[in-house]
Amino acid sequence: xxxxxxxxxxxxxxxxxxxxxxxxxxxxxxxxxxxxxxxxxxxxxxxxxxxxxxxxxxxxxxxxxxxxxxxxxxxxxxxxxxxxxxxxxxxxxxxxxxxxxxxxxxxxxxxxxxx
Amino acid sequence: xxxxxxxxxxxxxxxxxxxxxxxxxxxxxxxxxxxxxxxxxxxxxxxxxxxxxxxxxxxxxxxxxxxxxxxxxxxxxxxxxxxxxxxxxxxxxxxxxxxxxxxxxxxxxxxx
Numbered sequence: 254x255x256x257x258x259x260x261x262x263x264x265x266x267x268x269x270x271x272x273x274x275x276x277x278x279x280x281x282x283x284x285x286x287x288x289x290x291x292x293x294x295x296x297x298x299x300x301x302x303x304x305x306x307x308x309x310x311x312x313x314x315x316x317x318x319x320x321x322x323x324x325x326x327x328x329x330x331x332x333x334x335x336x337x338x339x340x341x342x343x344x345x346x347x348x349x350x351x352x353x354x355x356x357x358x359x360x361x362x363x364x365x366x367x368x
Numbered sequence: 369x370x371x372x373x374x375x376x377x378x379x380x381x382x383x384x385x386x387x388x389x390x391x392x393x394x395x396x397x398x399x400x401x402x403x404x405x406x407x408x409x410x411x412x413x414x415x416x417x418x419x420x421x422x423x424x425x426x427x428x429x430x431x432x433x434x435x436x437x438x439x440x441x442x443x444x445x446x447x448x449x450x451x452x453x454x455x456x457x458x459x460x461x462x463x464x465x466x467x468x469x470x471x472x473x474x475x476x477x478x479x480x
Contacts, residue, residue, distance in 0.1 A: 285467045299469070
């Protein structure tokens with residue numbers, strides 16, 4: 254059962270444009286939503302994360318928008334640069350007791366930023 | 369601060385063999401999680417170790433097993449390798465009961 258659905262599978266953006274990647278989840282117990290960036294041959298690197306008590310979080314050019322009622326969240330990359338070209342994964346986890354950090358990932362989005 | 373390291377980088381095995389992958393957690397981290405990432409897919413949670421005990425398991429058969437040592441490093445063992453076990457195996461570490469997971473570079477396992 255895929256609990257986190259990510260779209261689009263691939264995205265091409267011009268330099269300076271806005272990249273938008275969307276995720277939807279099913280498990281209402283999820284309460285931590287990170288985004289990871291992965292370059293070829295590397296492990297995923299944590300970009301930014303949000304908890305459901307806020308609707309938006311911004312760090313530099315990266316913004317997460319969160320819609321609890323729709324069970325959706327998205328990553329916006331402003332002023333996209335060729336160096337942002339990578340695969341992006343959304344993820345979610347249920348946290349409480351001793352259950353922390355067991356991430357359920359989306360399928361990934363391959364972002365290509367053209368110069 | 370030393371990041372998460374994994375060894376070996378690459379590994380080729382034949383079907384039916386056994387393999388052991390190793391992970392050293394980031395300094396100050398005592399929880400280790402293992403993930404399997406098939407080509408073109410998102411990582412899938414295998415299991416997590418905390419205080420040298422398994423602390424949760426994903427949908428993987430018992431031939432996937434692990435250990436955590438007193439220095440918080442960890443091993444992933446896979447018995448009776450199958451072709452579908454070919455994947456990138458990722459280790460992630462975190463502080464005690466923390467959300468943020470920090471991943472290593474992974475071990476690329478190829479089963480022929």
